[in-house]
Amino acid sequence: MARQQVDWLEEQGLHGLLANGVRDDPDPHSVLRAVDLRHPDSDLVVELEERLTHEELKAVVSAWPTAYADALIRTWTATGVRLAVATNNSPRVAVSYLTDRGLIECFSPHIYGRTQNLHLLKPDPYCVNRAVMAMGADPSCTLMIGDTASDYLAARAAGVNFLGYARNDRKKRQLWDAGARTIVPSLRPVLDLVRGG
Incomplete structure (x- = not known):
């Protein structure tokens, strides 16, 4: 998706908006942020964000679920734990994915995602605080599971406990370098713990 955004900007003659590091960054949010920094609240940013949302929605149909995530979500919900989504993706995408997986009732209405205010990614x-406040939760008694450095940093800033999920060594290194110290390579031990096993 990031490559598509860069290509589209170049087709518009706007390749100069991006520094070299951003052009090669695989995170499409980096491209979106970079353009927003140069042209905040512009039609260009709105167009780029909508194009990203369109691509995210297309990706929902082929998204491969994280192993044990569905069972963990259902088990936690069954025990009375309240769940929320705090994502840099469009909330429309989160709703679509969760609906397709039959999990929407486990989260609705607590789905907080990307807004037009891209500095709040x-x-x-911001989205972590919104989720905690909307549920009336105590941040110190709240857990966020995430797989990126930005997830960890947002949780830390919100005063929320964090569990890193790293499906490979690269992800683990990124989380560790950001400061995360509790990292699992699989959600299976978390599911076992919730089940009391």
Whole structure:
């Protein structure tokens, strides 16, 4: 998706908006942020964000679920734990994915995602704070599971406990370098713990 954004900007003659590091960054949010920094609240940013949302929605149909995530979500919900989504993706995408997986009732209405205010993307704690406040939760008794450095940084800024999920060594290194110290390579031990096993 990031490559598509860069290509589209170049087709518009706007390749100069991006520094070299951003052009090669695989995170499409980096491209979106970079353009927003240069042209905040512009039609260009609105167009780029909508194009990203469109691509995210297309990706929902082929998104491969994280192993044990569905069972963990259902088990936690069954025990009375309240869940929320705090994502840098469009909330429309989160709703679509959760609906397709039959999990929407486990989260609704607590789905907080990207807004037009792109400076509020994680690592800013905005969406994490919104989720905690909407549920009336105590941040110190709240857990966020995330797989990016920005997830960890947002959780830390919100005063929320953090569990890193790293499906490979690269992800683990990124989380560790950001400061996360509790990192699992699989959600299976978390599911076992919730089940009391």
